[in-house]
Structures are given as C-alpha cells and as structure tokens.
Amino acid sequence: MISFERVTKRFPGGTVAVDDLTLDVPEGEVVVLVGPSGCGKTTTMRMVNRMTEPTSGTITVDGRDVMAQDPATLRRRVGYVIQQVGLFPHRTIAQNVATVPQLLGWDDRRTTARVRELMELVGLPEGVADRYPHQLSGGQRQRVGVARALAADPPVMLMDEPFGAVDPIVRGRLQEEFLRLQREVRKTIIFVTHDIDEAILMGDRIAIFSQGGVLEQYAAPRELLADPANDFVIEFLGSERGLKRLALIKVSEVHAEPGPVVNPNAGRTVARDVALAFGTDYVVVVDDGRLRGWVSLHEIDDGQTVADAPLRRFALQVSAEDSLRAALNAMITSRTGVTVRVSSGDRYQGILTQDVIAKEIM
Amino acid sequence: MTPLLAQELVDWSWVASHLDDVQSRTAEHLVLTVVPLVVGFAIAFPLALAARRWEPLYGPMLAFSGVLFTIPSLALFALMIPVTGLSRLTALIPLTMYTLLLLVRNTVEGLRGVPTDVREAALAMGYSRRRLLREVELPLALPVIVAGLRITAVTTIGLVTVTALIGQGGFGQFFLDGFIRRFSTPIMVGLVLSVALAVVFDLGLLAVQWAMTPWQRGR
Numbered sequence: 152m153i154s155f156e157r158v159t160k161r162f163p164g165g166t167v168a169v170d171d172l173t174l175d176v177p178e179g180e181v182v183v184l185v186g187p188s189g190c191g192k193t194t195t196m197r198m199v200n201r202m203t204e205p206t207s208g209t210i211t212v213d214g215r216d217v218m219a220q221d222p223a224t225l226r227r228r229v230g231y232v233i234q235q236v237g238l239f240p241h242r243t244i245a246q247n248v249a250t251v252p253q254l255l256g257w258d259d260r261r262t263t264a265r266v267r268e269l270m271e272l273v274g275l276p277e278g279v280a281d282r283y284p285h286q287l288s289g290g291q292r293q294r295v296g297v298a299r300a301l302a303a304d305p306p307v308m309l310m311d312e313p314f315g316a317v318d319p320i321v322r323g324r325l326q327e328e329f330l331r332l333q334r335e336v337r338k339t340i341i342f343v344t345h346d347i348d349e350a351i352l353m354g355d356r357i358a359i360f361s362q363g364g365v366l367e368q369y370a371a372p373r374e375l376l377a378d379p380a381n382d383f384v385i386e387f388l389g390s391e392r393g394l395k396r397l398a399l400i401k402v403s404e405v406h407a408e409p410g411p412v413v414n415p416n417a418g419r420t421v422a423r424d425v426a427l428a429f430g431t432d433y434v435v436v437v438d439d440g441r442l443r444g445w446v447s448l449h450e451i452d453d454g455q456t457v458a459d460a461p462l463r464r465f466a467l468q469v470s471a472e473d474s475l476r477a478a479l480n481a482m483i484t485s486r487t488g489v490t491v492r493v494s495s496g497d498r499y500q501g502i503l504t505q506d507v508i509a510k511e512i513m
Numbered sequence: 514m515t516p517l518l519a520q521e522l523v524d525w526s527w528v529a530s531h532l533d534d535v536q537s538r539t540a541e542h543l544v545l546t547v548v549p550l551v552v553g554f555a556i557a558f559p560l561a562l563a564a565r566r567w568e569p570l571y572g573p574m575l576a577f578s579g580v581l582f583t584i585p586s587l588a589l590f591a592l593m594i595p596v597t598g599l600s601r602l603t604a605l606i607p608l609t610m611y612t613l614l615l616l617v618r619n620t621v622e623g624l625r626g627v628p629t630d631v632r633e634a635a636l637a638m639g640y641s642r643r644r645l646l647r648e649v650e651l652p653l654a655l656p657v658i659v660a661g662l663r664i665t666a667v668t669t670i671g672l673v674t675v676t677a678l679i680g681q682g683g684f685g686q687f688f689l690d691g692f693i694r695r696f697s698t699p700i701m702v703g704l705v706l707s708v709a710l711a712v713v714f715d716l717g718l719l720a721v722q723w724a725m726t727p728w729q730r731g732r
Contacts, residue, residue, distance in 0.1 A: 237634025
C-alpha cells in the first residue's frame with residue numbers, strides 16, 4: 152500500500168535523516184517506526200504526504216508516486232495525527248472534525264452525519280460538539296484529533312506519537328481503543344513512537360531505526376523479540392525481552408498437558424498413582440469436567456477419598472485468550488508451580504508447566 | 514489681556530451657538546482619521562504578508578517605518594507643502610505613513626503567533642497556503658491585528674489635531690481658536706471631543722474583535 156524505494160533524505164547542511172530506505176507497508180496493517188530521537192522516523196513518515204520531500208528515491212501510495220501528485224489533493228486522502236494534536240482553536244469540535252470533508256466540498260447534511268458518526272466512533276460525548284478545543288481535556292482532544300484524521304475515510308493514516316502528550320492511564324485507554332477502532336476500520340497506518348512497549352503493543356510490524364536514519368530491522372513484534380538482528384536492536388528492546396515476548400503469545404497457542412487429574416471419589420491409591428505418573432505431589436480435582444481445586448497427597452489419609460482431604464483453590468487461572476505472561480505470573484504465585492487453563496464456566500482444559508514457558512523463551 | 518483661565522472654563526452659550534462648527538470639525542476629524550487607517554492598513558497588510566513569506570524583508574521594513582514614525586509631524590507636514598500645497602493630501606499622506614509601523618508590526622506578530630502545530634496540521638490536511646491564511650492564520654491573528662488598529666486609531670486621532678495648522682480643520686481648529694483668542698471654551702470642547710472620539714474608536718474596534726472571535730469568550 153505504501154512503499155519506500157531507496158529513499159534518502161538529506162537536509163540542507165548535509166545531515167542525513169533517512170538513509171537509503173526500502174520498506175513496504177502492507178494494506179490494512181499498522182507499521183510502527185521506532186527508534187531514538189534523531190533516527191529519522193518522523194521524517195520518514197512526513198515524506199508520505201510530502202510534508203517533507205525526499206532527496207532521492209521513490210515513495211508510492213497505492214501504486215502512485217507521491218511526488219507526481221498535487222500535495223493538497225494527496226494530503227486530503229492521508230489522515231494525519233500529531234502529538235500536539237493541532238486542533239483549530241477558533242473552531243468548534245464539530246467544525247474541527249469536519250475539516251477535510253469541508254475542504255473536499257461535501258454538502259452540509261453528509262458532513263453533519265459523518266461528524267456525528269465519528270464522534271461516536273472515537274468515544275466523544277455529543278455534548279462537546281459545540282465546544283471549543285480549549286474546553287476539552289487532553290485525552291478528549293486526542294480523540295478529536297483522531298476523528299478529524301478519519302473524517303473523509305482516508306485509506307492511509309500517519310500518526311506521530313499520537314498518545315505522547317497524555318498521562319499514562321489515559322494513554323493506556325486510548326491505545327486499547329485505538330486497537331479496537333483499527334480492527335473495525337482496517338486502515339493502512341504508519342505510527343511513529345520512541346516507546347518500544349507502545350510499538351510492540353500497537354504494531355503488526357515494527358521498523359527499528361538507529362541514528363542517521365538507518366533501518367536496523369523490520370519484522371513482526373514476535374519475530375523481532377525472538378530473533379533480534381543485531382546488538383542495537385537487542386539493546387533497544389531492553390532487558391525484559393523474554394517477558395515482552397511472552398506477553399504476545401496466547402495460552403491457546405501452546406500445548407496444555409492433561410495433568411494429574413482425579414475425580415473427588417478417587418481413593419488414596421489412585422491419587423498417588425496419578426500423581427506419580429506426572430511427577431507431582433498433588434492431584435487436580437475435576438468433577439464432571441469442572442475444576443474444583445487441588446489436593447496435596449500428604450493430606451489424603453488411608454482409606455479415605457480425595458473429597459475428604461482439604462481442597463485448595465488455584466488463586467489464578469488462565470484461559471485461551473490470556474497471554475503466556477499472565478500464565479507465568481499465575482505459575483509463580485501458586486504453590487503447585489503450574490497454571491491451570493480453564494474455559495468459561497471453570498471447565499478444566501489442562502495445565503501449563505514451566506517447561507512450556509521455557510520452550511517459548513529459548 | 515485676560516489670562517487664559519481667569520474666565521469660566523466652559524462658556525455654554527458659545528457651545529450652543531457653535532454646534533454647526535462642532536459638526537463640521539467632527540466630520541473633518543473623522544475623515545482625517547479613517548482614511549489614513551484604511552489606506553495604512555491596505556498598505557501594511559500586503560507588506561506584512563511579504564515579510565512573513567520572505568523573513569529577511571522584515572528587519573529593513575520595520576527599520577524604515579520606524580524612521581518614518583520618528584519624524585516630527587509638523588516638520589513632515591511642512592515638507593509636504595511644496596509637493597501637495599495646502600490640500601487635504603498634505604495631511605493624509607504623513608498621517609498614513611505614521612500608521613505603517615504599528616500596523617505592519619502587529620500584523621506580522623499576529624501571524625507569527627499562530628501555533629506551529631496548528632499551521633502544520635492545517636497543511637497536512639490539505640489546506641492551500643491561501644486558504645490557510647484566510648481560514649486559519651488570519652482569524653487566529655485577529656486579536657493582535659485589532660490591538661494594532663486600536664492603538665493606531667488612538668494615536669492618529671491625537672495627531673490629527675496638528676493638521677489644523679495646515680488648514681485642514683479637525684478638532685485642532687478649536688485649539689487654535691482658543692489659543693489665539695485666549696478663550697478656554699473651544700479648547701475644552703476640542704479636548705473632550707478628541708478624547709471621546711478616541712474612546713469610541715477604541716471600544717468600537719474592541720466590539721468588532723469580540724464579535725469576530727467567539728472562541729475567545731469566557732476564557
């Protein structure tokens with residue numbers, strides 16, 4: 152959808168901001184450009200809608216060379232969101248959102264309908280439509296910025312640290328909503344940030360840049376974390392690379408073992424045989440498919456059943472959609488050292504062991 | 514000869530019998546204020562735009578209009594007489610020149626004050642330069658531009674009182690009358706009218722600004 156071919160940007164004075172960049176952004180994906188300041192990530196983004204022009208090389212959007220198009224026309228088809236938002240202080244929220252439809256000459260009825268639809272889409276209360284930007288909170292202004300960029304339904308969006316100016320709690324919520332929104336609208340997005348965690352969270356693919364606009368690696372987040380190309384990437388990913396990777400893998404993607412399962416009526420001998428087979432000193436009690444808890448072998452007396460022994464609960468359980476990071480957390484907080492996987496209604500699906508986690512990190 | 518202030522400050526019967534004079538002096542004063550303001554702004558505005566476009570022009574432009582501003586008005590009127598005689602132009606041309614410094618400076622500063630991110634966002638959404646100026650930069654610069662117009666208007670109203678010396682009327686005529694005849698009433702009338710006119714212009718322009726900048730209310 153967006154493609155850079157041997158693109159270089161050299162500023163007057165000789166500073167190279169982007170160095171011989173070749174990169175393809177597939178349709179409907181979020182590509183995050185990340186790197187330290189001065190790595191050319193913002194310059195790279197700005198060349199897509201000609202806010203900055205390349206010194207050499209070719210950039211195409213949907214197969215058409217951007218340098219062959221009228222800048223204003225090109226820009227009306229490319230959504231743009233920046234950290235400072237840049238709302239028009241002299242226009243109401245509704246008028247701000249209507250900016251591009253107005254430039255494109257939409258009639259009033261269509262514009263009004265679109266504005267209402269967008270405000271709802273980004274979660275703005277209807278009451279703010281006639282307010283001015285300075286009357287809104289920072290988080291609300293960011294939402295207006297996103298709504299304004301989406302107004303004419305552009306196929307391509309450029310976002311430069313769009314959530315950089317709000318506090319961490321609001322940022323987390325905006326990120327989550329953004330991902331939900333993107334699942335709905337499926338735009339082709341170039342997203343710039345200096346925050347690797349945000350990159351991992353938001354990106355279908357991540358391009359890591361170093362000083363002087365050199366592309367160090369371009370890969371999906373999981374691949375990046377599993378197989379960093381060089382020392383620069385390793386250092387940039389930070390010390391918790393393994394944990395970050397686990398956060399991206401879902402429980403449903405790894406094998407759950409059946410585990411030392413008994414039903415409540417099992418006697419002491421049966422329980423011991425089952426535990427032995429799995430190498431544990433406890434059994435998992437499952438009654439008619441439903442998880443009840445676990446029982447320590449030492450607490451089952453001779454001649455008694457599992458049901459007579461004190462039943463302990465698993466404080467944390469995981470289900471298919473949880474991450475392996477959540478599974479690891481459950482594991483290290485349980486005396487059994489494993490995590491149980493359940494589906495809705497506490498239906499037992501097996502256990503996850505540290506071996507499974509270790510295999511993923513290696 | 515009676516000293517100037519020995520009599521009563523205002524002789525109301527004189528005022529009553531000179532209402533026609535008051536009217537025509539006011540009309541003259543208005544013309545001598547409004548024409549330089551309008552023509553001055555018409556010259557200053559494109560100059561300010563040029564200074565925005567080509568930054569190096571701004572320094573020399575300010576220096577030149579600053580020098581014009583420092584020339585004493587009476588001297589400038591006197592210098593004009595050989596060129597334009599004792600016509601109204603002799604008053605209008607210097608008065609217009611005096612407006613340039615304040616109008617150019619405030620227009621440029623107003624446009625400069627438009628936040629970079631707002632300008633950037635407008636361009637990135639596909640505004641042409643002309644439309645950016647008309648729909649974004651000018652509305653946002655308006656308070657600073659109007660501030661320039663207000664101070665220019667008040668300054669000009671004061672300056673116009675001097676033009677009576679070259680026979681162009683205005684409230685200055687009352688001052689001349691009063692000085693020559695050692696009679697305080699016309700002086701007081703001219704003073705009050707002059708101040709009143711300045712206040713009317715100042716508040717009028719402020720009202721125009723209020724009406725044109727709804728987003729600034731209740732801030």
